[in-house]
Amino acid sequence: MPRLTALTNEAATAKVQTLLAGVQQKLGMTPNLMRTMAHSPAVLESYLQFSGLLKQGALTDQHREQISLTVAEANECGYCLAAHSTLGKMAGLTPEQIRENRSGSDADPQAAALLKFAQSIVHKRGQVADQDLQDVRAAGFSDEQVAEIAANVALNIFTNYFNNIAQTEIDFPEVEPLCAGAGASCSH
Numbered sequence: 001m002p003r004l005t006a007l008t009n010e011a012a013t014a015k016v017q018t019l020l021a022g023v024q025q026k027l028g029m030t031p032n033l034m035r036t037m038a039h040s041p042a043v044l045e046s047y048l049q050f051s052g053l054l055k056q057g058a059l060t061d062q063h064r065e066q067i068s069l070t071v072a073e074a075n076e077c078g079y080c081l082a083a084h085s086t087l088g089k090m091a092g093l094t095p096e097q098i099r100e101n102r103s104g105s106d107a108d109p110q111a112a113a114l115l116k117f118a119q120s121i122v123h124k125r126g127q128v129a130d131q132d133l134q135d136v137r138a139a140g141f142s143d144e145q146v147a148e149i150a151a152n153v154a155l156n157i158f159t160n161y162f163n164n165i166a167q168t169e170i171d172f173p174e175v176e177p178l179c180a181g182a183g184a185s186c187s188h
Helices: 014-027 032-037 041-054 061-074 078-090 095-102 109-123 130-138 143-166
Strands: none
Touching: 014 032, 014 041, 032 041, 032 078, 032 143, 041 143, 061 078, 061 095, 061 109, 061 143, 078 095, 078 143, 109 130, 109 143, 130 143
16 A cells, blocks of 8 residues: 555646646556655656666666666566566567576676676665676776666666655566565565
8 A cells, every 4th residue: 555645637737737737648557656756846857867877878768778677676676677678668678688688697698797797886886896897897888888887777766765665556567576586675
């Protein structure tokens, strides 16, 4: 049960209604994540601007979705796992890639290096080793892309934590956490 409810258009301020209408126009739906963020126009607008600007960056749509999947699994965010499994398919990821990416791996060596670096950022709270940075650069990622990897990880940590706090109602096809059968919380 949600701890923060998704706002309806009627309950939203005029500014929030405009922001949500833009989301609806772009996506053809208004995800509960944005409707829940709408309690704070500053939070919603900041999220939309940050994610929108990162979409204009040097990383591909697939790279951004792969990072999202890896980070969502690491942070046990059911909402983001569901959303990015759907968005990953829309970006061209196969079901096999989506499952691999959730565990921080990929059959493609460059994508694997990207996800290993993203996991290092999450697990080491940004205190990555020189070798972590050398490995992602050796896989062909520029400093511009490294900066964007860090930004995408940070954006996803924000949405993961927000959804975990709010217990946002999932409005995408749900997916089971990879460690669901373990009988205990995932340990990453």
